[in-house]
Amino acid sequence: MKVLIDTNILLSASLNPSGVPYQAYRKAVTHPNDGCITDQNIDELRRVYNRKFPHKIPALERFLALVFTVVEVVQTPDGRIADEVLVRDASDRPILRAAVAAHVDILITGDKDFLESGITTPHIMTARDFVQMG
Secondary structure (H helix, E strand, O other), X not given: OEEEEOHHHHHHHHHOOOOHXXXXXXXXXXXXXXXXXXXXXXXXXXXXXHHHOHHHHHHHHHHHHHHHHHEEEEOOOOOXXXXXXXXXXXXXXXXXXXXXXXXXXXXXXXXXXXXXXXXXXXXXXXXXXXXXXX
16 A cells, blocks of 8 residues: 655654654555655654754654655645645645645545545545554
């Protein structure tokens, strides 16, 4: 399965390697799954670290160096898609566009705007649900 890992999962995974988001990240990038992230995820992750954890930026860059060895970075398309209006937060809509354009099967996130959207393709699930999935 092709799995897109949202920024909040990457953030939590980078800060806590023993938590459920890290377990979800590891599962997403391990065969038979193919993990991917968007260019927007990377930018957003760096912005959050710069704002909240500036003293941990070297650790983030080490984490990202490893991430880049096991994920595909997908570009965020400019054009809109019909389902994106179902995502309340307009700033999250490009992530959905990238997921659809990359033909991902699953989007793992902790973002309620995605989780409560009712979108069925890709399948949107929490890190915990993804980890527990058979």
